Amino acid sequence: MSEEFEIKNKVAESGLINFDLSSLIPKGERKGIDLKEFLFMEMVLKEKDFREKVAAINVDEYKDSYVYIYNSADTIVPLWAYFLITAKLTDVTKKIVFGNHEDLEVILMHNAIQSHDFDNMRGKRVLVKGCSDKEIPENAYIELVEQLKPIVKSLMFGEACSNVPILKN
Incomplete structure (x- = not known):
């Protein structure tokens, strides 16, 4: 040519x-944890029950994923509750944040x-x-x-x- x-x-x-x-x-899976599922009657945080539910979390479900923790219940949750869940998962996840999926992104x-x-x-x-x-x-x-x-x-x-x-x- x-x-x-x-x-x-x-x-x-x-x-x-x-x-x-x-x-x-x-790259990686995004997973949300709704604190409502950890509350008594999805409304009240009872410390003993909450700690038992956190202890029962299967950490393998969150391995190498990005996690956002949110609360869809119309209730006030003490800050230590977020500490407990984060402490349970931080060794297996890539990142944990408070907020919704958009906040995570x-x-x-x-x-x-x-x-x-x-x-x-x-x-x-x-x-x-x-x-x-x-x-x-x-x-x-x-x-x-x-x-x-x-x-x-x-x-x-x-x-x-x-x-x-x-x-x-």
């Missing part, structure tokens, strides 16, 4: 780094972004992928910009064929 008819990938030649934020999503993405090495993007043009088949908390995009703004040459959001310029340094 002659050079005048050669097809060139201008995006690949541009030095643009495509970054998919979903690549930072920690925000914390996991926060940790992933804070610990990721973005040095390969220093002084580069970076395009953050706009669409993903995985759910990404909005806060992750905010934290990503905080990390990238001081180091990248330019930052864009979207796809190579249609992107939104965010900043130029």
Whole structure:
């Protein structure tokens, strides 16, 4: 094929780094623990009963998973109750948080972004992928910009064929 008819990938030649934020999503099963199940009549925390139910937790069910502890009952639970469950599971889980599934995802993405090495993007043009088949908390995009703004040459959001310029340094 002659050079005048050669097809060139201008995006690949541009030095643009495509970054998919979903690549930072920690892999592993997510499991919730509802404190309501540990309460007497799903309403009252009786310490002795609570401790027995915590002791009966099969820790193997939570091995290498990400756990969120929440309370769907309309009752006040003392903070030590969260301590007991966390102490029971912390040796087998990857992470335990208080809150719902969405809270867990925000914390996991926060940790992933804070610990990721973005040095390969220093002084580069970076395009953050706009669409993903995985759910990404909005806060992750905010934290990503905080990390990238001081180091990248330019930052864009979207796809190579249609992107939104965010900043130029």
